[in-house]
Structures are given as structure tokens and as C-alpha cells.
Amino acid sequence: MGERRGHLVIIGGAEDREDDKAVLSTVAELAGGKDGRIVVLTTASRQADEEPEVAREFAELYERAFTGCGVGEVRTLHIHDRRGANEPEHATAVRAATGVFMTGGDQSRLVSILGGSAVHRAMRAGFARGGACIAGTSAGASAMSRHMPLGGPSEPVATKGMLPVAPGLGFLRNVVLDQHFSQRGRLARLLSVCAQNPFLLGVGIDEDTGLVVQPGVRLEVVGSGGVTVLDGRDMVYTNFNEVGRGEALAITDVRLHLLPTGFRFDVKTGVEDDARPKRSDDLNELMCTLMAGD
């Protein structure tokens, strides 16, 4: 049958769209290049819903970018209500796509409009059975895992409840994905999630950076920044249960991992770098946890 699970490209926002397009060209390639059909979804953007001019700009921006990367067919769907998300013509287009790209905006819109709809089911089927590439930037990235951060302040002090977590679109199982990570100083808010849900890995993706995951198989970082992973499973101490909402959190023994652009892990061979493949049980466990599909 040739069934194969596709790739996710989880982008930290502000990806280059005009020059080297390092991240978008990875999406283009994983979506099949000149034989590819990419559908761009602007659902996350309220502006694209309310202002036709913005919707047109969004469409032109990504259609030009992906066409510039050599993708054969690029089409934008402006789906901004449940009716649109259940429109058979939309679902058919998404199911036939080799790549789906979700723009930035508000991840709550994305989930409340697409969640469980025909378009969402088409994305999941294309990904799980057709090898389609599912990509998203900023809000479109946060929405990709089972558990999704809602908006919250990027403040320097980690406080209880500063980043609420809600159900997402469910392509990855064990992670909470945050974006604009280093640029907006989001360590504190991602740590607050670790303190609350130590079973979830906090994954902070820098701007112009993509975390590429083929669940259970391989993982790679592309673009100009890095990916920071926070793993609270071995946390020794926290005051989480002794402070009130909004109060400052103490946390010790969160494991932190920094994966720069070019980092590659393959489940068969371990970390690939310039010297030689490396693996260790700890690293393997971490990577397999990160890559677990939903």
C-alpha cells in the first residue's frame, strides 16, 4: 500500500520568506518539490478573516515563497468558520495535498475552527497514510501537538498558570510547542508548563527555525536558530502546590537540551554530526519521547 507517515515542520515564527528561505524550502522539499501540492491555511489569522486585503497578502506571500522554492502547485484556502472547515471541496483539496502550511495568528482560532472537522481529518489522514508534510509557523506551530499552549505573557518571571495548556490538533503526543522562543524570552513561561505538567516536554523553537519530525523515525533542526527542550520528568523540587495562581515558581532539576540548526537524530543511527553517529540510552529515550506521534 505504500502507507507512510509524513513529516511535521514546526516553525518558530518569522521564517525567512524572501531570501534563503531555509525553513520554507525544507517544507517544499518534504512536500514533494515540483510534484508537490501545498495548501496554505490562513485560519489562525483573524485579520485574514476580517480584512480581504490581508488575506490576499498572506496568500501572495506564501504562494510566491513556495513557488520560488520550486513547488509545482500552491493554493490558499481561507477557512474561517466551521462551515468552511467541513466543506467537502476544502477537505478534498487538503486530502490531495502533499503539504499543508498553517500561518500564524491565534492558535485558539485554529483549533476551534478546524478541530475535528473534515479538513482536520483530511490533514490527519494525509499525514498518517499519505506521507503528507504538515507545517505551521508561530500559532500554526503551537497548535500541532496534542497539548497546546494558549497565549500568555512573555514575562521574565515564571509564575503559576502563566501559560495555560489546551487541546491541540494532535500530531505529536508528548510535547508542548512554544515559538519565538529566544527572541521573546519565553523560558519562564515554558518552565511554568513543566512545573504544572512534568510529563510533557517543553519545546521552544526560535524564530526562522524549523523542527522537522518524522514521528518515530527522525528529527532534525533547520533554519538559523535552535530548539530548546525542557524535560521536567526528573524534577526534584517545586513549590507549585504551595503557591497561588500568579505567584513565582521554584523548580529544580529540569533537564535542558539545546538542539542547534543542523542537529539530526535518526532512530536507527543516533545523532548524526560531522564526526560520527553518537547515541546513548539517555539521548535515545529523550529523542523517542520528543518524536512520539499522537
Next chain:
Amino acid sequence: MGERRGHLVIIGGAEDREDDKAVLSTVAELAGGKDGRIVVLTTASRQADEEPEVAREFAELYERAFTGCGVGEVRTLHIHDRRGANEPEHATAVRAATGVFMTGGDQSRLVSILGGSAVHRAMRAGFARGGACIAGTSAGASAMSRHMPLGGPSEPVATKGMLPVAPGLGFLRNVVLDQHFSQRGRLARLLSVCAQNPFLLGVGIDEDTGLVVQPGVRLEVVGSGGVTVLDGRDMVYTNFNEVGRGEALAITDVRLHLLPTGFRFDVKTGVEDDARPKRSDDLNELMCTLMAGD
């Protein structure tokens, strides 16, 4: 003889000097309050050296702040060369002080002008034998440990060698102290130090926040932010030895600890919080490593 080791107050810059003065009032109290004698050193500031107006403003700012916190005697010494640092009258004033406060500026100036001088020896003697409080903000904080970060970019990507480490004034043994931590997004540069020197704990102090340490005895966080500790001793993987200077670093399994304002650890009783004292071998080991005097 009543010998006792004093306290260090290591401040992440931009401490409040006008309103609640939470951090400076801690310095004032540890320096003896109304019976205290604080000496302010402007050595780190090139501007205070070159522009008499700036030197006067610095002096007035901190004299007013500490006097406002009830300190009996506050005096500013403008020491900007080796001759001044070896001036017997200066050394005598510092040795008689119950508190020494180092302003911000450039930590290299601080070390190259004070290092090994009569004033530096007076600070160490006052601290180690007289119970004096040694405080510093921003550059004045970074200079306080045995190993000191030089200036470096606060960029989002951790690269090899981005934060060089040089000898400091030597009040703490096991830490590299960075300041303006969350506000300037300095996780990446502090991680680069962990990758290079996994035996040193990276300590990032937020603005308007003080890490109070009585070496070997107790530790506390005061002010409005927090302290982030990075411990690379259990690091599992890094590409440090395979990439060139300026290239992006991969690091896994750095332990991260977040200590918020109000966090208190006493070597006898463990972590003090609102519920009850807590201790664990891991936490105790970490805290004792953090607090080791030089």
C-alpha cells in the same frame, strides 16, 4: 575573636533605587543598618572615570538610596587606576566598611584595576573575617566569583566561545555569574559557558533581583525577579569539540533550576518555604556547590 564570613549580595542590574528598594535594603540590613558603613566603588564605570558629572550622579544616587534605607554612613570612592586601588587611605576605608557596593560598568575594568590591590585585599579580609557584606550590581555582580564572564553578545543562538570566561575577584568558587538574565535573553550565552566548562554552574540573575549568599551557610533570593541555575555536570552530549569558534552548539542534559524571589535555603534545615522545610540529597548538593566560598 568573633570571626565570621559575611554575605554576598549579587544583583542582576537595574535594581530599584527609589521606591521599594527591595534589593538595596537587603544590602543595607546585612551591612549593619544604622550602625553600618557602606563604601560605594564606581571602578567598573568608565564614564564615572572620565566625566566628573557622571561620577557625582553615581555617588548621589547610591548615597541617597542607602541613606534612605537607614544606613548610618555611606561614602563613595572613585578608584579608577592601580594607584588609587593601592592607596592606603582607600584600603583603610574599605577594611573599616561593613558593606562594599560595586556599581555597574565593565567587569574587566573592575578586575584589572582592583585585582590583587590593597583595596581588593581589604574587601576580602572584611568579608572573610569581619562579616562585611560585599554587594555588586551588573558588572559588579559578574566580577564577584573566581571565574567571571567577560562581555559578550546576548544573541539567541548559543555558539562556541560566545561568552569568554576570565579570572574574577574570587568570593565564590563554583559559579559563573551573569546578569540582566531574563530581560536580555542570556540563556544561550550562559549555556555556551556550561558546554565549555561543565564544572562551573551558570548562574543567571534577573534585573532588580539579588542572590544573597553566606558561603557554606545560607542562600536567598530577594527582589522582583528570579535566579536561573544551569548545571552541566551531567551533560550527556555536546558537539563542543567538533565545531569551530562561532558555530552553533548542541548540548543535552543540562540541569536547570529556577529560584524565585523568596527562595531560601539554609544548610542546616534545607529549603524553607511556606509549607515546611524540605531537603533532598540532590538539592543539598546543588546548594552547597552554589554556595562554596573561594
